[in-house]
Amino acid sequence: MIFDGKGFTLIESLLVLSIFMLLTSVTVFSVKPQFERTEKEEFMAMLESDLLFAQQYAISHQRELTVNLLGGNHYYYIRDRTDLPMVVERTFSNDIMILEGTFSLYFKITPSGIVSKFGSFYVQIGDRKYQVTLLIGKGRFYVAQG
Numbered sequence: 001m002i003f004d005g006k007g008f009t010l011i012e013s014l015l016v017l018s019i020f021m022l023l024t025s026v027t028v029f030s031v032k033p034q035f036e037r038t039e040k041e042e043f044m045a046m047l048e049s050d051l052l053f054a055q056q057y058a059i060s061h062q063r064e065l066t067v068n069l070l071g072g073n074h075y076y077y078i079r080d081r082t083d084l085p086m087v088v089e090r091t092f093s094n095d096i097m098i099l100e101g102t103f104s105l106y107f108k109i110t111p112s113g114i115v116s117k118f119g120s121f122y123v124q125i126g127d128r129k130y131q132v133t134l135l136i137g138k139g140r141f142y143v144a145q146g
Helices: 010-061
Strands: 065-070 075-079 088-091 096-100 106-109 119-125 128-134 141-145
Touching: 010 065, 010 075, 010 088, 010 106, 010 119, 010 141
Parallel strands: none
Antiparallel strands: 065 075, 065 106, 075 088, 096 119, 119 128, 128 141
């Protein structure tokens, strides 16, 4: 090997390293708001899937389930019986509010999959407001952004 003294100086190496650090820090700060927005949007999909799961669970196990949405505590659960563990138990961000609509935030799903109450409740995520409507009859529901 022949050493000819060619290579990078300390200043050149530090310059390249500082540019790399600057680019990575800009990327990290731009990803955080995206994560928070995704977390909030994911909540509605999670709530919908939990309600569908509760209906399927009630039908397949032939049991009545209790759904309790505790909006002030940022928590909701779906329970089979008090002596059994909860079927679904979720906490959510403080930026998400569940508000009463035409009925209280407590209802039951019968063994045939029908909800005991029908009406609407609201979910407020930041500046967006969603209306979750439970229909009379077969226990169907839908979500509309309002």
